Amino acid sequence: MNAGEALRLLKQEGYKQTDKREDILEIFSDSSGYLSARDVLTQLQSSYDRLSFDTIYRNLSLFVQLGILEETELDGEKHYQMRCEGEHHHHLICKKCGKTEMVDLCPMEILGSSKHFVITGHKFEIYGYCQNCQ
Structure with missing residues (x-):
């Protein structure tokens, strides 16, 4: 899945397309692996002065719920990546x-x-x- 497909799914499911959501999805679309909420916050802080972990976690949770992101746990912390396409692996x-x-x-x-x-x-x-x- 890429950011464009994810945004279409968000709209289809009745969720707003916001600049923050677009930017979060672009970060994951450009990544080749799992990222933590802290990684996302670090990348977005310069664009959004008052961005909080709560906002990041709410969006990541929504993206997992909709099947946009996959979730795993590394060293006791949740990490996320874009859902893989294609054959079972x-x-x-x-x-x-x-x-x-x-x-x-x-x-x-x-x-x-x-x-x-x-x-x-x-x-x-x-x-x-x-x-x-x-």
Whole structure:
């Protein structure tokens, strides 16, 4: 998903298109990995003097709810990235810079399914350090 598609989805769902939302979505659209709310606030502070964490968190939460952003937790803090498009896959995630790399192998194919449990979804992430951060 890119910023334009995300803004169309916001409008379709009845949400206002604001300058802050546009800028937040552009930050994620230009990023190659996960970002924290602090990362977003740092990038926007020069444009919006009175921008608060509350505003950032409310928008990030809305974007996750609408399926625009994906969410993960790194060292006890939530991080976000644009929702991936395409085939089902999982991620390697750098714990230092948040960069992600796709993994095509799905552990559910190895684990199989249960006769007594209906699986409705799963998430598989591997944490470590990318080549630049090692």
